[in-house]
Amino acid sequence: xxxxxxxxxxxxxxxxxxxxxxxxxxxxxxxxxxxxxxxxxxxxxxxxxxxxxxxxxxxxxxxxxxxxxxxxxxxxxxxxxxxxxxxxxxxxxxxxxxxxxxxxxxxxxxxxxxxxxxxxxxxxxxxxxxxxxxxxxxxxxxxxxxxxxxxxxxxxxxxxxxxxxxxxxxxxxxxxxxxxxxxxxxxxxxxxxxxxxxxxxxxxxxxxxxxxxxxxxxxxxxxxxxxxxxxxxxxxxxxxxxxxxxxxxxxxxxxx
Amino acid sequence: xxxxxxxxxxxxxxxxxxxxxxxxxxxxxxxxxxxxxxxxxxxxxxxxxxxxxxxxxxxxxxxxxxxxxxxxxxxxxxxxxxxxxxxxxxxxxxxxxxxxxxxxxxxxxxxxxxxxxxxxxxxxxxxxxxxxxxxxxxxxxxxxxxxxxxxxxxxxxxxxxxxxxxxxxxxxxxxxxxxxxxxxxxxxxxxxxxxxxxxxxxxxxxxxxxxxxxxxxxxxxxxxxxxxxxxxxxxxxxxxxxxxxxxxxxxxxxxxxxxxxxxxxxxxxxxxxxxxxxxxxxxxxxxxxxxxxxxxxxxxxxxxxxxxxxxxxxxxxxxxxxxxxxxxxxxxxxxxxxxxxxxxxxxxxxxxxxxxxxxxxxxxxxxxxxxxxxxxxxxxxxxxxxxxxxxxxxxxxxxxxxxxxxxxxxxxxxxxx
Numbered sequence: 001x002x003x004x005x006x007x008x009x010x011x012x013x014x015x016x017x018x019x020x021x022x023x024x025x026x027x028x029x030x031x032x033x034x035x036x037x038x039x040x041x042x043x044x045x046x047x048x049x050x051x052x053x054x055x056x057x058x059x060x061x062x063x064x065x066x067x068x069x070x071x072x073x074x075x076x077x078x079x080x081x082x083x084x085x086x087x088x089x090x091x092x093x094x095x096x097x098x099x100x101x102x103x104x105x106x107x108x109x110x111x112x113x114x115x116x117x118x119x120x121x122x123x124x125x126x127x128x129x130x131x132x133x134x135x136x137x138x139x140x141x142x143x144x145x146x147x148x149x150x151x152x153x154x155x156x157x158x159x160x161x162x163x164x165x166x167x168x169x170x171x172x173x174x175x176x177x178x179x180x181x182x183x184x185x186x187x188x189x190x191x192x193x194x195x196x197x198x199x200x201x202x203x204x205x206x207x208x209x210x211x212x213x214x215x216x217x218x219x220x221x222x223x224x225x226x227x228x229x230x231x232x233x234x235x236x237x238x239x240x241x242x243x244x245x246x247x248x249x250x251x252x253x254x255x256x
Numbered sequence: 257x258x259x260x261x262x263x264x265x266x267x268x269x270x271x272x273x274x275x276x277x278x279x280x281x282x283x284x285x286x287x288x289x290x291x292x293x294x295x296x297x298x299x300x301x302x303x304x305x306x307x308x309x310x311x312x313x314x315x316x317x318x319x320x321x322x323x324x325x326x327x328x329x330x331x332x333x334x335x336x337x338x339x340x341x342x343x344x345x346x347x348x349x350x351x352x353x354x355x356x357x358x359x360x361x362x363x364x365x366x367x368x369x370x371x372x373x374x375x376x377x378x379x380x381x382x383x384x385x386x387x388x389x390x391x392x393x394x395x396x397x398x399x400x401x402x403x404x405x406x407x408x409x410x411x412x413x414x415x416x417x418x419x420x421x422x423x424x425x426x427x428x429x430x431x432x433x434x435x436x437x438x439x440x441x442x443x444x445x446x447x448x449x450x451x452x453x454x455x456x457x458x459x460x461x462x463x464x465x466x467x468x469x470x471x472x473x474x475x476x477x478x479x480x481x482x483x484x485x486x487x488x489x490x491x492x493x494x495x496x497x498x499x500x501x502x503x504x505x506x507x508x509x510x511x512x513x514x515x516x517x518x519x520x521x522x523x524x525x526x527x528x529x530x531x532x533x534x535x536x537x538x539x540x541x542x543x544x545x546x547x548x549x550x551x552x553x554x555x556x557x558x559x560x561x562x563x564x565x566x567x568x569x570x571x572x573x574x575x576x577x578x579x580x581x582x583x584x585x586x587x588x589x590x591x592x593x594x595x596x597x598x599x600x601x602x603x604x605x606x607x608x609x610x611x612x613x614x615x616x617x618x619x620x621x622x623x624x625x626x627x628x629x630x631x632x633x634x635x636x637x638x639x640x641x642x643x644x645x646x647x648x649x650x651x652x653x654x655x656x657x658x659x660x661x662x663x664x665x666x667x668x669x670x671x672x673x
């Protein structure tokens with residue numbers, strides 16, 4: 001287990017819980033990071049672009065990798081501009097691409113996401129695209145230079161869990177990059193289930209933001225994600241999905 | 257009970273007074289309010305017909321407690337559900353509605369509350385809207401800020417920490433033309449992260465120009481969707497043209513604005529019908545322009561200079577809260593703004609339920625930010641207010657109060673791209 005690292009573009013992480021920061025008080029960020037054991041935290045560039053005395057950046061503990069996102073972008077061109085701004089703001093090389101042309105469900109625009117991934121990967125960004133789970137798009141993202149693929153479980157903020165389960169499983173099975181399940185995970189049990197399926201990591205925000213005790217919920221997610229990962233490594237997926245082996249072989253009647 | 261809106265100023269000439277009285281008493285003297293004036297752009301759109309068909313057929317008395325309960329049980333709120341939630345039958349369910357609204361707000365906005373402040377740069381107005389402090393027959397101190405004065409105001413506001421500004425003018429193309437407003441937007445981009453506009457409706461190409469100057473959000477209040485009532489309240493001027501105003505948001509989006517805001521002024525007409533129409537205006541436009549950001553306000557009538565009796569009639573705080581909860585349940589993804597027309601207590605309560613944006617450090621007067629923010633006496637001329645505000649908290653105080661409620665005040669969540 002100790003050697004089980006999440007590797008994104010050569011960067012190693014022990015934690016498989018990526019923490020969102022957009023919907024709760026900055027003062028809770030530090031506690032959440034600690035109790036979640038998180039090593040990556042997302043940050044909306046549009047939120048960081050503030051003159052506020054207490055910048056959100058001040059609350060990110062040392063040693064944490066910032067994953068700025070391009071929320072607010074409506075097409076590839078805008079996402080590219082926001083990513084470059086993130087770099088200028090000192091947010092590092094990681095970038096989570098979020099491109100939405102829909103203000104109601106905030107569903108990602110896969111086509112534009114591929115375009116932005118290609119441009120930003122060439123510019124040396126570690127590109128982590130948020131996408132609707134479509135195998136062909138995931139392959140295009142791999143070819144465009146993505147460092148991971150981040151399919152949505154259900155609409156952002158919906159807390160509806162793994163509505164796209166079958167399609168995420170296909171990505172897990174077919175794509176060699178880490179598959180990080182993002183959006184819609186409302187409960188630790190859902191995070192656990194995604195990890196059992198072979199997801200490389202989980203990203204959550206609203207589920208924590210709307211919890212009564214945010215740090216405690218962060219810790220619950222941490223445990224669930226670790227449990228799901230262990231189950232996956234222990235081979236649960238094989239038992240559940242491919243069936244246990246029968247004690248009497250079905251093919252025992254066959255002669256040499 | 258109706259509001260008594262007509263007030264005669266002693267400063268009006270006999271001719272002006274005669275015209276005012278004739279406008280007030282003789283409908284045939286007034287221009288057809290459904291007819292566009294020259295230079296007003298007409299766009300092809302079915303949004304208005306959809307909204308009006310729903311509003312005209314809305315009989316809120318037919319909804320029962322059972323309809324309200326069903327609406328609250330549904331995962332997705334349909335138009336029929338929304339109509340039930342706005343009906344009198346929903347009044348006993350206000351607490352349940354608030355619980356549900358709070359859940360929806362949390363899902364979409366978490367604990368965040370956005371802060372902004374309005375900046376009035378001119379209060380000249382060519383219209384006679386009988387309930388408004390800026391109306392052309394009301395005797396108030398008129399003023400239009402120069403670019404130097406605007407910049408001074410902006411500096412004072414920016415120094416307070418504010419990052420989002422809403423620029424407002426009275427509705428006078430003559431006094432405050434589009435270029436003047438555009439120059440103000442360019443200045444605002446220097447001092448603020450986000451620039452919104454609440455000005456007279458303009459054509460698509462003018463919205464495009466203002467967008468290029470730095471504005472990205474346009475607010476136009478329809479005041480009332482009841483066209484006959486509108487006719488009786490807006491007696492003179494460009495604003496009298498109801499359909500041109502209705503299509504303003506759509507023109508703004510076509511002109512490249514990121515977002516648009518809507519509202520009826522509650523207390524002018526049947527508030528349930530106006531609330532229905534406001535939300536459906538958002539609903540149908542969102543279906544047509546899914547990328548656009550939408551927000552709703554919910555202002556109630558307030559007293560004005562020279563008429564302190566104006567009030568929102570049957571729209572008490574409970575009704576206002578019902579409307580806001582219904583908005584939130586029907587349109588969980590839209591921003592909801594509650595202005596300083598409402599009391600501090602109401603605003604503290606409603607941000608925990610449905611509202612996602614509040615103003616702070618508000619003045620609805622012209623050129624008075626320095627004196628209002630610092631308490632400093634000034635010899636400079638200031639223009640009068642559009643209406644009386646209720647909640648006069650400063651940005652610092654508002655920030656502190658919101659934080660104390662366990663919410664997260666946000667000064668900026670926006671990039672101009």
